Amino acid sequence: MARIAPGPIVAALTTGALAVIGVLAWQASASPDYSGRARARATADAHASIPPSTSPSTSPWSTLSGDAAGLPTASGEGRRVVYSLSEKRVWLVAATGRAQRSFIVAPGSVSPEPGTYAVTSRSDRVTGTDGVPVEYVVRFTSVGGTTIGFSAAVDGSMPTPDTAKRTGGVRENSADGAAMWQFALLGAKIVVVS
Known part of the structure; x- marks a missing residue:
């Protein structure tokens, strides 16, 4: 042999x-893991610039484009997400300082203090603190044990205000949630203003 x-x-x-x-x-x-990090890496270069919404909306959130709602003056510099508590509005701001997208949100019963934060975690889909399935979840802080973050209801529903329940979800419509998901990767700057 x-x-x-x-x-x-x-x-x-x-x-x-x-x-x-x-x-x-x-x-x-x-393939994306539970927190969406792989998906975030794959879309980071492809979605470095989020186009403004140009379609008219019948949504109660009234998606607007560009600087239509007026970016707050004391909202930081550079690429960031600006969230105004009093206006219940979010701006996705490019590194140049120009708002790429602006939209109305529906906050939960617990709000963060004004200040600068960073995206700490993300999830494709989970169940919100109000029991509603949500997607495009972008978390950036917690207040008294309640996690604060942006999300969109899978069924497109708007949250019913319930001050008895501690909810930290800042609800967006699905198109705005997708834009936030592409824009606010892990570590992205979130500026909360009054």
Whole structure:
């Protein structure tokens, strides 16, 4: 019986194993994990600039484009999300200081203090503190154990104000939620103003 030298066998097995590991690594990097980090990386370059909403809306949130609602003057500098508590409005601001998108939101019963925050976590879909399934969840702080973040109801519903329940979700419509999801990656600056 002919004997085969171990060198070619080891080389073939090593090459095959490396090929399998490479394919598995590629699949893992292409699929989003629970917090959406892989999806965020994949969309970061493709969505560096969020186009303003140009379609008229019959939504109670009245999506507007550009600087239509007037970006607050004391809202920081650079690329950021600006959230006005009194106006119940959000602006997605480019690094140039120009608002790329502005829209009305429906805050929960718990609000953050004015200040500068950073996106701490994200989720594709979860159930909100009000029991409603939500998507495009972008969290940036917590107040007294209640997590504060932006989200859109999967069914498009608007939250019913219930001051007896501590809710920290700042609700957006689905199109605005998708724009926020693309814009506010982990670590993104969130500026809350009065």
